[in-house]
Amino acid sequence: MSALTAGPPEAAPPAAPPKASSTAPKSVRRKNAALGLLAWVCGLLFVLPILWMVLTSLHSESDAATNPPSLAAPLTLDGYREFFSAGNGAGPWPALANSLGASVFSTLFVLVLALPAAYALSIRPVRKWRDVLFFFLSTKMLPVVAGLLPIYLFAKNTDFLDNIWLLVILYTSMNLPIAVWMMQSFLAEVPSALIEAAQIDGARLPTVLTRVVAPVAAPGIAATALICFIFSWNEMLFARVLTGVVAQTAPVFLTGFITSQGLFLAKVCAASLVISLPVLAAGFAAQDKLVQGLSLGAVK
Amino acid sequence: MSTPTTTPAPGAHDEQRPPTSRPATAAPKGPPNRLRGWVTRAPLLPALVFMIVVTQLPFVATLVVSFFDWNALYPEARSFGGFENYKEVLSDPELRDSVVTTAVLTAVVVLVSLVLGLLLALLLDRSFRGRGVVRTLLIAPFLLVPVAAALLWKHVLFNPEYGLLNGVLSWLFGDDAPQPNWVSDMPLAAVEVSLIWQWTPFMMLILLAGLQSRPSDAIEAARIDGAGAWQIFRYLTLPHLRRYLELGALLGSIYIVQNFDAVFTITSGGLGTANLPYTIYQTFYQGHEYGLASAAGVLVVIGSLIIATLALRVVSSLFREEVRA
Numbered sequence: 300m301s302a303l304t305a306g307p308p309e310a311a312p313p314a315a316p317p318k319a320s321s322t323a324p325k326s327v328r329r330k331n332a333a334l335g336l337l338a339w340v341c342g343l344l345f346v347l348p349i350l351w352m353v354l355t356s357l358h359s360e361s362d363a364a365t366n367p368p369s370l371a372a373p374l375t376l377d378g379y380r381e382f383f384s385a386g387n388g389a390g391p392w393p394a395l396a397n398s399l400g401a402s403v404f405s406t407l408f409v410l411v412l413a414l415p416a417a418y419a420l421s422i423r424p425v426r427k428w429r430d431v432l433f434f435f436l437s438t439k440m441l442p443v444v445a446g447l448l449p450i451y452l453f454a455k456n457t458d459f460l461d462n463i464w465l466l467v468i469l470y471t472s473m474n475l476p477i478a479v480w481m482m483q484s485f486l487a488e489v490p491s492a493l494i495e496a497a498q499i500d501g502a503r504l505p506t507v508l509t510r511v512v513a514p515v516a517a518p519g520i521a522a523t524a525l526i527c528f529i530f531s532w533n534e535m536l537f538a539r540v541l542t543g544v545v546a547q548t549a550p551v552f553l554t555g556f557i558t559s560q561g562l563f564l565a566k567v568c569a570a571s572l573v574i575s576l577p578v579l580a581a582g583f584a585a586q587d588k589l590v591q592g593l594s595l596g597a598v599k
Numbered sequence: 600m601s602t603p604t605t606t607p608a609p610g611a612h613d614e615q616r617p618p619t620s621r622p623a624t625a626a627p628k629g630p631p632n633r634l635r636g637w638v639t640r641a642p643l644l645p646a647l648v649f650m651i652v653v654t655q656l657p658f659v660a661t662l663v664v665s666f667f668d669w670n671a672l673y674p675e676a677r678s679f680g681g682f683e684n685y686k687e688v689l690s691d692p693e694l695r696d697s698v699v700t701t702a703v704l705t706a707v708v709v710l711v712s713l714v715l716g717l718l719l720a721l722l723l724d725r726s727f728r729g730r731g732v733v734r735t736l737l738i739a740p741f742l743l744v745p746v747a748a749a750l751l752w753k754h755v756l757f758n759p760e761y762g763l764l765n766g767v768l769s770w771l772f773g774d775d776a777p778q779p780n781w782v783s784d785m786p787l788a789a790v791e792v793s794l795i796w797q798w799t800p801f802m803m804l805i806l807l808a809g810l811q812s813r814p815s816d817a818i819e820a821a822r823i824d825g826a827g828a829w830q831i832f833r834y835l836t837l838p839h840l841r842r843y844l845e846l847g848a849l850l851g852s853i854y855i856v857q858n859f860d861a862v863f864t865i866t867s868g869g870l871g872t873a874n875l876p877y878t879i880y881q882t883f884y885q886g887h888e889y890g891l892a893s894a895a896g897v898l899v900v901i902g903s904l905i906i907a908t909l910a911l912r913v914v915s916s917l918f919r920e921e922v923r924a
């Protein structure tokens with residue numbers, strides 16, 4: 300990371316003209332501008348590998364594999380074209396459809412299971428709700444890989460191997476603890492005075508849920524769903540061990556792109572970007588609540 | 600600031616709401632206490648039962664298999680082996696190495712991403728033009744599919760012949776530029792770098808939220824009293840950030856201990872980078888040693904339980920502290 304600190308310390312005042320602190324002394328303004336510029340440099344440095352991936356995906360295979368790198372090589376969509384026609388002509392569509400199915404259905408199951416659970420842990424808490432919450436979290440700390448063999452054997456003996464529904468169930472269990480924590484935090488934000496007032500006015504449970512709880516908690520629930528979607532979409536260990544030709548998901552498909560012969564950089568970059576697009580979209584859509592969601596509700 | 604704390608204690612809650620105002624109860628008028636308890640518990644049960652069946656039962660099965668001498672390639676030779684598998688696993692240098700690798704990998708990735716995340720969060724905690732854009736740019740690495748990120752580092756950046764890193768070296772130093780083979784020269788560091796790149800944004804987000812929740816009046820007061828920037832950071836900001844740092848470390852560890860994608864993609868577990876998930880995967884998926892893999896799995900679970908108990912204590916103290924914040 301020495302490149303970061305070796306950046307522009309003093310010599311860069313004009314780039315980011317100070318707005319807010321026009322009354323501050325000149326040296327302070329200059330320092331602020333320098334630090335702002337440094338932040339920009341860091342941001343660009345972090346995103347540089349992705350930008351390079353975008354550029355590489357738009358080059359021909361031979362231009363992608365030069366040293367020194369060819370920046371100004373002609374752009375082409377060949378990488379994307381090859382990606383979409385890969386895998387015996389069917390292209391990535393079956394794998395993408397499998398990923399989409401596994402992610403969407405597991406997210407739906409998670410919501411169906413986690414919403415009532417979170418309700419019973421926040422709005423009308425059961426006794427020892429804190430212990431229950433920690434039980435959910437503790438399942439997240441046990442290594443997935445230790446349960447992998449029995450799951451594999453079970454799937455093999457029940458013909459569930461290479462079946463997308465097995466992944467749906469496993470992804471549901473993978474995300475349920477996180478979702479319960481997140482939703483518990485989002486539902487706890489609903490002021491209990493509001494719920495009580497509605498109940499005193501004679502509102503029944505469905506009304507309370509749809510009119511009082513839902514409006515406050517909806518953005519949080521949406522963010523939870525997006526985060527669960529991301530984790531399911533990203534998962535690879537289960538998908539690799541438990542699926543084959545039929546139920547293969549996008550990340551597994553992606554690893555199949557690497558061949559020992561021939562050039563594949565542009566193809567791999569194109570494939571990686573296309574497969575990451577849903578995650579990028581979901582992540583940016585959830586950006587406002589991303590921190591609260593990922594920190595299990597501890598940080599707002 | 601806190602989450603679970605905003606709900607009143609369960610007991611108090613029950614008193615506050617008269618049972619008649621509960622529309623969900625089975626009997627219209629004040630059902631007996633036990634029934635009421637089950638009505639409150641009912642919404643929780645599906646999730647709880649599901650979790651126990653899907654995550655706890657396999658462990659029981661693992662425990663059973665771990666006592667068998669069972670190689671899938673010789674199914675007829677399956678027999679009860681007692682603690683043989685455990686003896687073999689504990690004396691297996693490969694498994695011991697992968698314990699160390701897991702610890703080193705997790706510690707390095709978590710600590711370095713925390714430090715970098717803190718520096719970035721400090722930079723982003725001040726106003727400058729385009730702050731929102733920079734924040735968005737910084738999040739992007741975290742939102743790449745992990746396998747895609749690992750492939751990007753391995754083939755597009757680290758490749759010794761035409762990777763970007765060596766390409767930049769050629770640009771800078773011409774034909775005599777050093778052209779290291781990054782992955783084989785420093786395999787574990789290569790895995791770590793790719794993970795740090797993905798996890799720094801995560802730490803940055805949590806720490807930035809921590810910085811922005813600092814009480815500004817205390818800092819203003821310290822500044823008026825003549826405290827320098829370093830003193831404010833050391834005595835006000837850092838103590839305030841402590842629980843955010845702990846939370847980031849804990850959550851990061853949960854995910855990185857279990858990392859499979861980066862190790863699998865970048866080194867295939869070779870060159871001393873096989874961590875526990877990879878080693879167990881290998882033992883069972885390629886070695887077909889079901890008994891051995893299960894014994895290793897049981898040992899890993901025991902280890903995780905010990906660490907998780909400590910970690911959960913940290914989390915629960917974190918959430919309790921927030922009552923006071």
